[in-house]
Amino acid sequence: MKKILFLFIFICAQAVIAQEKSYTIREININEGLTGDLYQTKNTETVILLIAGSGPTDRNGNSSLTQNNALKFLAEGLAADDYSIFSYDKRVVAMINQKIPFEENPDFNHMITDAQIVINYLKNTLHYKNVIIAGHSEGSLVGMVAGKTTGSAFISLAGAGNSIDAVLKEQLIKQAPFLSDDINNILKELKAGNKVEKVNPLLASLFSPQNQPFLIEWMQYTPTDEIKKLKIPVLIINGTKDLQVSTTEAELLHKALPSSELLLIADMNHVFKNIIKDADNMKSYNDINMPLHPDLVKGIVTFLRKHKL
Structure with a gap:
């Protein structure tokens, strides 16, 4: 009996170890201003590019003002489902780290150019056939414009419909x-x-x-105009507890492109957390341990598999 119990525990331990090693994380320097993490899985055909939201936001979704690991947890969740992920620091993060004066702050079009550089790197250097672009908040518009001719699918995460x-x-x-x-x-x-x-x-x-x-x-740029230019599968996601971008914005995007899919996640906020008590909404912006809303990764994976990506 003891031998059977030991064998059962050993098998379970090996399963956990195997699950933990389903992907590796490799830092990649694309150029002096663009550095990110590749969550590399056995899926060598498809990669999901995560584009961060407003402000000096890093590859994990954090900044000097907020620490919630929103993009880190999203990358880990998708990588666990065998999707390779690339998430990069916005150029302004490199500027802060290198102490470059802010009078040289890059403009909005520079962010679009940076995203295009990353997309081309993923396709031409890392040789991914499919690049899925997932932009969060401000990054939604950046991704729409940057990937309209090179992306295999687009996912708007709490992106605005209005300018x-x-x-x-x-x-x-x-x-x-x-x-x-x-x-x-x-x-x-x-x-x-x-x-x-x-x-x-x-x-x-x-x-x-x-x-x-x-x-x-x-x-x-007006997002409802830009999204109409996309000829690829589109998923629009918004949480009902988002204090920054309301579900009305997601509905505007969906109305502009009726072929898109709209996913409104109950009780999810702007940083992808499951908010039961309204008092916890703002607190979650600085909680690095609070997990993702469980329906977010599930919704993205369902969409991608539906489109055979």
């Missing part, structure tokens, strides 16, 4: 209605391509001189 000026207008006025005139005037000028010299001190951080060129370029 960023409309999104900012709604968010900022909701938070500070007493600044509505200032907000409207600034956004109107930036949308027209004009820099704004005099900014209310309460809005100075967001609309700083360094940020304005970036915002001007970003405002020239």
Whole structure:
């Protein structure tokens, strides 16, 4: 009996070890500004490219303000299902690490170019046949534009449907209605391509001189227009507890491209966490141990397998 029990424990231990070793993580330097992790599985045909959201966000989905491992956990979850993953630090992260002055901050179009460089590297250097582009938040628009001719499928993770000026207008006025005139005037000028010299001190951080060129370029793109250009399978995902991008934005994208698939995940927030108590929503942005919502990886894998990817 003891021998049988020992054998059972040994088999279980070996199964756990095998599961842990279903993928390896290899850091890759594409160029001096682009470094990321390849979660390499036995699947040598398909790779999923994760593009991070707003701000100086790294390959794990973290920044100096938030530490939640959203992209790290997503990469691990998908790799466990035998999908190779590549997630990279945004160029601004390298600039911070190398102490490059922020007056040289890359513009929005540079982020699109960077994503295209990564896609080409995955296809031409690592020789993946299928590159699935999954962009989170701001990265959704970046991925739409960057991969419209080279991606095999596109996944929008909490991506906006409206242009960023409309999104900012709604968010900022909701938070500070007493600044509505200032907000409207600034956004109107930036949308027209004009820099704004005099900014209310309460809005100075967001609309700083360094940020304005970036915002001007970003405002020239409308996600509902860009998604129409995609001729590949598209999955649009949003959580019902997302405080930053509402499900209405996902529905706008789906309406713009009716052939897309829409997945609204109950109780998932902007950083892919399962929120039962509303009080835990913001706390989850700085909880590196809180796991992903269980339906996220499941939904992505179901979509990819449906399309034989």
